[in-house]
Amino acid sequence: MEDVWSMVHAERAALIDDLVHLDAERWDEPSLCGEWTVHDVVAHLVDTARTTRLGFVVGLARARFDFDRQNARGVERERGASPQETLERLRRVASRTSTPPAPLDSRLVEEVVHGEDIRRPLGLTRSYPAEAVVRSLRLQTRTPTSFGGAKELVARVRLTAADADVSIGDGPDVSGTALSLLLAVSGRKVALDDLDGPGVGTLAVAL
Known part of the structure; x- marks a missing residue:
């Protein structure tokens, strides 16, 4: 059975490769994830890659135990001034192994589902493991x-x-x-x- 973190890191790297040449205006296209744009979802992935168990609990308390508010604050915090800045932030956290207090396989859910939230509206495809x-x-x-x-x-x-x-x-x-x-x-x-x-x-x- 392949190590979970190896699969997570591979998914992050594959997404970075898919987005590196994407025109800036396409980052504003709607994703499959609620009202978020493609840019917002990438920022969310940066935020979740940085999140630690303690950081998650503290952030949730500051958001008055509202998961949606906590996620929105994370997107606002990690969304760069330009798509390339956000992509560079994702590149810098791509090998991290921090996680909120959740089953480790939840990191795979994040990468695969949000990967499709981004790729499908852009007409991109990936053959996932x-x-x-x-x-x-x-x-x-x-x-x-x-x-x-x-x-x-x-x-x-x-x-x-x-x-x-x-x-x-x-x-x-x-x-x-x-x-x-x-x-x-x-x-x-x-x-x-x-x-x-x-x-x-x-x-x-x-x-």
């Missing part, structure tokens, strides 16, 4: 919805990966690639178009 995607999917389906996961959702549908030995949940089947399943259970509705099966409607309503 299967282990990184599957571990991310398994963690998301074990994580409660209140923490950004899909534990309650998979009590109503069964997720079946067409490209990996993964079948999770109980209910009408939803099938697709592990990456599309991961994006869907992470709240990215655009991935629903990539899925098949009688459970897709149930999944769509839940999102």
Whole structure:
């Protein structure tokens, strides 16, 4: 089993390579992550790469225990005056191994899901390592919805990966690639178009 940090570092490096020649105006395009732009998501990845366990707790307290407020402050703090400045910040933290108080596989979820939040709107593609995607999917389906996961959702549908030995949940089947399943259970509705099966409607309503 590949070391988690090796996979995280590889994903950060791959994203940097994808963005290094991106025209500055394209950094303002909407991402798949709420109201954030591509630039905002990159800034968020810088922030999460810097975050330590203690720093997370202190930051959350300062944000009055509002995760969205804490994330917004992190984006504001790490977003550079230009895309290249933000990209350089990401390059400087790409090899870090600090983490908030969460399962280590959550670092893979951050890199893979936010990687797609950035790449898909830009028309970029990446062939992610299967282990990184599957571990991310398994963690998301074990994580409660209140923490950004899909534990309650998979009590109503069964997720079946067409490209990996993964079948999770109980209910009408939803099938697709592990990456599309991961994006869907992470709240990215655009991935629903990539899925098949009688459970897709149930999944769509839940999102």
